[in-house]
Amino acid sequence: MGDKPARHPITLKRIIRSLEGMxxxxxxxxxxxxxxxxLDVYHPRRSAEGSAPAVVIVAGYADVGVPMTLGCxxxxxxxxxxxxxxxxxxGIAAMTYSTSAPALxxxxxxxxxxxxxxxxxxxxxxxxxxxxxxxxxxxxxxLTERRPGVRAAVLSNGYTFDAAGITAVxxxxxxxxxxxxxxxxxxxxxxxxxxxxxxRCGRDENAGLNDALDRFVGxxxxxxxxxxxxxxxxxxxxxxxxxxxxxxxxxLDSMVSxxxxxxxx
Numbered sequence: 258m259g260d261k262p263a264r265h266p267i268t269l270k271r272i273i274r275s276l277e278g279m280x281x282x283x284x285x286x287x288x289x290x291x292x293x294x295x296l297d298v299y300h301p302r303r304s305a306e307g308s309a310p311a312v313v314i315v316a317g318y319a320d321v322g323v324p325m326t327l328g329c330x331x332x333x334x335x336x337x338x339x340x341x342x343x344x345x346x347x348g349i350a351a352m353t354y355s356t357s358a359p360a361l362x363x364x365x366x367x368x369x370x371x372x373x374x375x376x377x378x379x380x381x382x383x384x385x386x387x388x389x390x391x392x393x394x395x396x397x398x399x400l401t402e403r404r405p406g407v408r409a410a411v412l413s414n415g416y417t418f419d420a421a422g423i424t425a426v427x428x429x430x431x432x433x434x435x436x437x438x439x440x441x442x443x444x445x446x447x448x449x450x451x452x453x454x455x456x457r458c459g460r461d462e463n464a465g466l467n468d469a470l471d472r473f474v475g476x477x478x479x480x481x482x483x484x485x486x487x488x489x490x491x492x493x494x495x496x497x498x499x500x501x502x503x504x505x506x507x508x509l510d511s512m513v514s515x516x517x518x519x520x521x522x
Contacts, residue, residue, distance in 0.1 A: 263328050264327065264328035264329050267334075268328060268329050268333070268335060271338070271339035272336060272343060273497065273502075274497075274509040274510065276343060278346065282299055282300060282301070282345040283300040284298065284299050284300070288377075290365060290366055290369040294355045294356065294357065294362060295355050296354035296355070296366060296369070297332060297352065297353045298350060298379075299341040300350055301347070301348045301349055308378055309348070309378055309379060310349050310379075310383035310520035310521060311349065311350035311374065311520075312349055312351050312352070312385040312516055313363070313385070313386050313387070314337055314388070315386050315393075315395050315396040316331045316353075316354065316356045316359055316363070316395070317390075317391050317393070317394060317435040318331055318434060318435050319436070320357060331353070331355075340497070343509070344513060347517065349385075349516055350379050352370070359395045359436040360398060360436050363395050364399060364404065367384065370384055371405075382405070383406070383520045384406045384407050385407070385410065385520050386407060387413075388411070388413070389413040389414060389415055390414060390416070390435075391415070391429065392415065393417060394436065394439040396410060396412060397412070397417060397418070397447070398438035398439055400451060400453075401446040403448045408520055409454075409515065409519035409520060410454070411453075411456075411512045413456040414457065414461055414466070414496065416429055416430070416435070416469060417439065417469045417472075417473035418472070419440070419469065420472060425466070429466070444477050444482070447480075447482060450483070452485065452515070453477070453482065454484075454487075454511075454512055454515040455473075455474060455484055455485065456487050456508065457470055457471075457474075457488045458492040459488055459489060459491060460492060474486050487508060492505070497509065
């Protein structure tokens with residue numbers, strides 16, 4: 258018997274959208290990006306030579322402790338693997354990574370792309386970030402850093418910002434052990450020139466998530482930020498793996514198309 262527990266069933270669930278051949282996309286695995294941390298590059302299928310845009314799939318949970326709960330790390334989860342495959346099969350490189358300090362490591366991956374992206378056929382000036390659920394606070398915090406090259410973000414059924422006297426995001430972070438990287442920040446800290454595609458699951462069962470998300474969307478509109486918002490009215494949390502309908506397929510296609518539009522893929 259090994260030291261690692263059996264994988265939790267949730268880690269074996271792939272996204273409900275697939276493209277022909279996406280499981281055969283080329284992957285460069287275990288590229289060191291900081292100290293002993295590694296990343297995987299899912300290379301896009303392309304009809305012409307030249308550098309490609311890339312999407313970083315953001316991790317909000319430290320790998321330490323996660324394998325003991327789920328039986329694998331974040332980048333080994335089939336949700337993450339299949340999402341990266343879908344993005345790559347759509348013509349955009351995708352990157353997944355290990356993390357010990359999520360609030361710092363997302364930026365370190367972006368820095369790695371700036372330094373060495375060209376070695377992997379990636380254009381460091383055309384970078385997107387993608388996050389769902391408890392990973393969204395780290396993605397939002399990364400946006401507040403206003404890093405050159407980050408041109409678009411997809412944020413799906415995620416925790417966002419707490420407001421004065423409201424602590425739903427902080428409470429969820431404590432309960433589920435994701436990093437509350439947006440603590441002390443607000444929509445006013447976000448850049449005004451990075452388009453965001455935001456998805457809400459209308460029947461999300463997580464206490465306070467949609468309340469915070471609704472405030473986030475309203476505040477973003479008041480700040481006139483470039484936001485595209487979709488309410489998947491009948492979906493529970495994690496529609497990407499839980500709601501296999503034509504509407505969900507269309508929504509995932511729209512999320513990828515959004516990245517292609519803004520990254521030039």
